[in-house]
Amino acid sequence: MLTLYHLWLSPPCRLVRLIMEEKGLEYDLKAEKIWERRPEFLKLNAAGEVPVLVNGKNHIAGFTAIIEFLEETNPTPPLLPGDAHARAEVRRLVEWFLFKFKKEVSDPLLSEKVLKKxxxxxxxxxxxxxxxxxNLGHHMTYLSHLTGEMNYLAGDEFSLADLAAxxxxxxxxxxxxxxWADYPDVRAWYAKVKSRKSFRPLLKDHIAGMPPPDHYTSLDF
Incomplete structure (x- = not known):
């Protein structure tokens, strides 16, 4: 049984959860208060960060390492396309969201609106x-460009890029x-991704004292 040390609103942790759900893997979740810097957790990841995936006696730290491990050990269904150029585009978009979007949007908003509180x-x-x-507005404009031209972010097929975004x-x-009224193409794309079975656990997430807006759980928003 896999065990994922995570935080509920951490996008990299959410991505790992989505991948495991897409691949039909069984796993346990353990919320880790990384600011406490527990010695037991630091033995799993000296950086003191989540996600960390424990697989029996082995453990993998860092979201890029975990993503590669899950795709390599559970290739069905594939989340990367067979064509090398198509894979490169998926990886480019995954990197965009896991690093650029995270740095410019997710990290500052989560830090100020959630962690400080x-x-x-x-x-x-x-x-x-x-x-x-x-910054979010700039990224949503870019997403509008991508979703206005293709069914999914990297082409006509669903991929890891869609999960990362x-x-x-x-x-x-x-x-x-x-x-959402400002971004109809992004909304249509997100509705498709949000409707996938793998997304259901994320829609059930609820942070005490910080409820989401009503449309968060709705598939018709």
């Missing part, structure tokens, strides 16, 4: 929030940061 670290910095919101979009949507 949860850890009682003071008043959120409105300048940082505004910068994250501005949706992991971040779902987190930002939980925070109520997306005005």
């Amino acid at each position: 949860y850890l009682k670290l003071g008043v959120p910095d409105t300048d940082i929030i505004r910068a994250g919101q501005t 949706a992991a971040h979009i779902s987190t930002v949507d939980y925070l109520g940061e997306i005005n």
Whole structure:
């Protein structure tokens, strides 16, 4: 049985969950309060970060290593296309969301709107929030370009790129940061991804004292 150490609204952790759901894997979840820096957890990942995947006596730290491990050990259904050029495009988009979107949007919004409140670290910095919101607008415009031309982000077939993007979009949507009326093509794409069986566990996530907007769980939003 696989065990995933995670945080509920962490996009990389959500991506790992989505991959395991797509591949029909059984797993347990353990929410890890990384700010406590438990010695037992630091033995699994000296960086003190999630996600960490435990597989029997072995463990894998870091989202890129976990993603590669899951795809290599569970190739069905494949989340990477067979063509080398198509795989390169999927990987480019995965990197875009796991690094660029994370740095410019997810991290600042989660830090200011969730972690500061949860850890009682003071008043959120409105300048940082505004910068994250501005960056979100730029990324949503890029997503509109991608979704306006193709069925999925990297082409006509569903792929890891869609899961990586949706992991971040779902987190930002939980925070109520997306005005879906402004992005009809992205909304249509997200509705398809959100309707997949693999997405159901994420829609059940609920942070105490921080409920999502009503449309978060709706497939018709």
